[in-house]
Amino acid sequence: MSKKKTDNQRSSGFFKHPGKWAVAVVLKAVAMLPFGGLYFLSEVLYLLIKGLVKYRSEVIIDNLIHAFPEKSASEILQLRNKFYRYFCDVSLESIKLYRLSEKELKRRVSFVGTEALNKLAEKRNGAILLAFHYNNWEWSGALQQQLNCKLLMVYNKMRDNEPMDKFLQKAREKWGGEAVQMGRAAKVTFRYFAKKEPAVVGLIADQSALASSQLWAMFLNREAAFFQGPLTIARKTNQPVFFQEVVRLARGKYECRYSLLVEDPSKLNANEILLRYIEKMEEVIKSNPEYYLWSHKRWKHKRPEGTALIQ
Structure with missing residues (x-):
């Protein structure tokens, strides 16, 4: 052209x-x-x-x-x-x-638990990182600077506003991680896995899934649909699943904490992995509820008749 x-x-x-x-x-x-x-x-x-x-x-x-x-x-x-x-x-x-500088970032964001994350990711050819809309999840993309492998940040493309989408993508990738559209997440993850290039796949997994999803569970006292993708990737690759919690220390200062949620996903069914994730989210949200994204229409869908609720 x-x-x-x-x-x-x-x-x-x-x-x-x-x-x-x-x-x-x-x-x-x-x-x-x-x-x-x-x-x-x-x-x-x-x-x-x-x-x-x-x-x-x-x-x-x-x-x-x-x-x-x-x-x-x-x-x-x-x-x-x-x-x-x-x-x-x-x-x-x-x-x-x-426009956040590296010097300013280091002053405002700290990371805990990255040693275990790095160790298992290298040993198991990657890891799955389940995050959620709590505190400043955008700044946690700087995790790339703490990793010994590539960070793949899965996101939903803003198809109705390309300039805004490009602005956000550039901001997210400034620390070296790779922003991956949700529809390509599995393909890109398996490509890294096949080449034996460890990658940590970060997903904001509390987003509202379609009503047609087969994964429905109670979340904050309401029935909610969840995406199957993160759990499918974890079980097929048997990569360990970690949980991300972002703690607000002061205005504009955060601590990103990483804890092991499931070490061997292939030994569990998707339902059990999802329930562990929900349990951790609820525990964090209830401790300081004002930091969750309550404006999100998370519970807009109704569970279809015939779709079982995970217990």
Whole structure:
């Protein structure tokens, strides 16, 4: 393809979707803010979404009521407001990742449990890392700097906003890891496995799966569908499964902790692996619930008739 034709395509894309490109420009500008300016902006956004916009308030409150039926209406409202404050911080911190320096990263993010992760990944030709939408999961991509092998970060492509998707992909890959679209995760993982090149496959595995999924289990007191992919990969490769927990130490400072969830997945069925993952998530979420992504429509699907609920 000629350079002129490529330039014309880019120009055409810009004028066809100027709003989407403008969003990418704004994001890059926000990423340049120092942390003081970033958190000042966060405070402004917090006041807006709490008092004026009430961002997905009904979804958040409904999710919290089901997850914590023992809490009063005032407690649920307080928890929603705590979530709003966290949500503003973590959203802007995720944008800041685009321009975050290595020096600043080391000052703000620490890692625990990577020795065991590295050891087993090298011994077993890779590992599966199950994470979830808790605290600043985006900054945990810097795990690549702690690994002796490649980190494959599985993500869902934003098909309706290419400039935004490219912005996020560049931010995620800046530490050397490889961002892999969810539909290609198994193929890419098995390619590394076949070449005997150890890779740690990181998945945010609490995302809402389709209603047609065969994996349904109770999660925070509600029936929820889960993706089969992570468990299928783990059992076929028999790579150890680790769990990621991101702990907030202070504003803008985190500790990423890694613990072994299943050492030999081939010896367990997918259901048992999933239940262990859910148990760990619930344990972490209930300790500090405001740091979970309650605005996500996690429980929007209903279990189809005839699909069994994992017990």
